[in-house]
Amino acid sequence: MRTLPPSSRILKSYLFLLLWLTLFIYWFNLLNQITGVEEDLINKPDRPIPSRKVTILRAKLRWALALMALISLAVYEPTLQPETICWLLTVALLCATPLGKHWFVKNCVAMTAGTWALLGASWKVIAPLTSRAELSIPTVSVWLGLLIQIQDLRDMKGDAAIGRRTLPLVFGSSGCRWIITFFLIPVSLLVLWMGGILSIAPVSLMAVHAFLGYRVMHDAGSYYDHKTYMVRLIFQLLILIDLGKKYRFSLISSVWS
Numbered sequence: 001m002r003t004l005p006p007s008s009r010i011l012k013s014y015l016f017l018l019l020w021l022t023l024f025i026y027w028f029n030l031l032n033q034i035t036g037v038e039e040d041l042i043n044k045p046d047r048p049i050p051s052r053k054v055t056i057l058r059a060k061l062r063w064a065l066a067l068m069a070l071i072s073l074a075v076y077e078p079t080l081q082p083e084t085i086c087w088l089l090t091v092a093l094l095c096a097t098p099l100g101k102h103w104f105v106k107n108c109v110a111m112t113a114g115t116w117a118l119l120g121a122s123w124k125v126i127a128p129l130t131s132r133a134e135l136s137i138p139t140v141s142v143w144l145g146l147l148i149q150i151q152d153l154r155d156m157k158g159d160a161a162i163g164r165r166t167l168p169l170v171f172g173s174s175g176c177r178w179i180i181t182f183f184l185i186p187v188s189l190l191v192l193w194m195g196g197i198l199s200i201a202p203v204s205l206m207a208v209h210a211f212l213g214y215r216v217m218h219d220a221g222s223y224y225d226h227k228t229y230m231v232r233l234i235f236q237l238l239i240l241i242d243l244g245k246k247y248r249f250s251l252i253s254s255v256w257s
Contacts, residue, residue: 017125020073020080024118027066028091034059035095043158083121090114101164103149112145139195140239146188149180150216150232154225173219181213197239208235
């Protein structure tokens with residue numbers, strides 16, 4: 001009869017995951033804010049650098065330390081090296097090349113790849129990947145890459161100031177809203193269906209997507225668009241929670257083995 005591993009091993013895995021996730025997000029946020037000061041002065045003036053709470057020099061020092069720590073964790077745990085390398089390359093593409101300013105590369109490519117790295121590593125720290133996880137993780141990643149376009153509706157002024165070519169700047173606010181609502185949202189539902197996620201709660205998932213479309217089409221200013229983006233973020237978390245509930249037995253089996 002198989003038994004769960006010792007509590008100390010489980011606790012160690014979760015603490016390691018917490019550390020890796022912290023560095024994963026912290027390192028990206030530092031570089032994003034270091035390279036995006038001009039944009040943040042317009043879109044997010046309360047951030048540490050534009051609000052003068054942190055100097056760029058100190059931010060660069062923290063960035064270097066976080067990078068070394070993130071790489072060290074990947075060396076310590078080789079199974080995370082594919083996701084770590086993917087994340088490093090993705091962030092470099094976003095923050096250090098002109099391609100990162102284009103809506104397709106920024107959202108459909110980079111955000112999809114980054115989400116794959118985040119979710120894949122998070123699972124692997126706790127247990128080996130299962131066949132279900134190998135399908136669900138790319139599915140959620142592509143879904144997010146499609147709907148993350150919603151965030152750019154709130155940031156048009158700052159994005160225009162630094163020369164970004166986001167979807168609302170390329171097609172206009174009105175055109176972008178039509179594209180998101182009547183093309184990207186249906187395609188995202190198709191992606192969830194192909195990945196076997198839509199079947200978890202088809203009525204609820206379609207209803208929430210319809211609600212997102214309603215909010216996107218209701219052009220009521222950047223603050224309203226920000227709230228719509230937060231609704232999408234909460235929706236994403238609920239999908240991950242539902243996936244965790246659905247696949248909890250396969251995860252437990254992986255931990256046992």
